Amino acid sequence: MFQKNGRKAKDIQIALGALLIQQHLKCSDEDTVEIITENPYLQYFIRMDKWSNEAPFDPSLTVWLRKRLSAKMLNEINEEMCRRAAQPEAEASDDDNDDEPHEGTLIIDATYMRSC
Numbered sequence: 297m298f299q300k301n302g303r304k305a306k307d308i309q310i311a312l313g314a315l316l317i318q319q320h321l322k323c324s325d326e327d328t329v330e331i332i333t334e335n336p337y338l339q340y341f342i343r344m345d346k347w348s349n350e351a352p353f354d355p356s357l358t359v360w361l362r363k364r365l366s367a368k369m370l371n372e373i374n375e376e377m378c379r380r381a382a383q384p385e386a387e388a389s390d391d392d393n394d395d396e397p398h399e400g401t402l403i404i405d406a407t408y409m410r411s412c
Contacts (some may be wrong), residue, residue, distance in 0.1 A: 310352060311361050313342030315370055318358060325355035 317338060318328040329351050332338045336347045344352060 307343065309343040311357070312365075312370070312373060313338075314353070314358060315361055315365060316374060317341070319367065319370060325358045328358060329353065329355045 314328060314332060317323075317332065318325070321328070321331065323331060332342065333349065333351050339347055339352065342352070
C-alpha cells in the first residue's frame with residue numbers, strides 16, 4: 297500500500313485559466329489570486345466546481361506554472377481554443393419542430409463586470 301502524502305494536484309484548467317487571466321490583465325501573482333477570489337465569473341472561467349470566497353490556490357503556484365509553461369505556449373493554447381471556438385458547429389437537425397410551444401423560464405442576468 298502507498299501513503300497519501302502531499303497536497304492534491306490542481307486541475308490543469310485552473311492553472312491555464314489563471315495564467316491566461318494574469319497575462320490578459322497584466323496583474324501580479326497576488327493580484328491574480330485576489331481577482332479570481334472576488335469574481336465568480338473568473339472562477340467559472342477557470343472551471344472551479346463552485347463559487348468560493350477563499351483563494352483557489354497560493355500565489356506561488358503561478359510562479360511554478362510560469363517556469364513550466366512559457367508565454368509562447370500559453371499563446372498557442374489560447375489561439376487553438378479561439379480557432380476551435382470559431383469553427384462552425386454542426387447544423388441543427390430538422391427534428392426540431394417550431395410549431396410546438398417551448399416550456400421553461402428565461403432568466404436574464406444584466407450584471408456589468410469591469411476589469412482592473
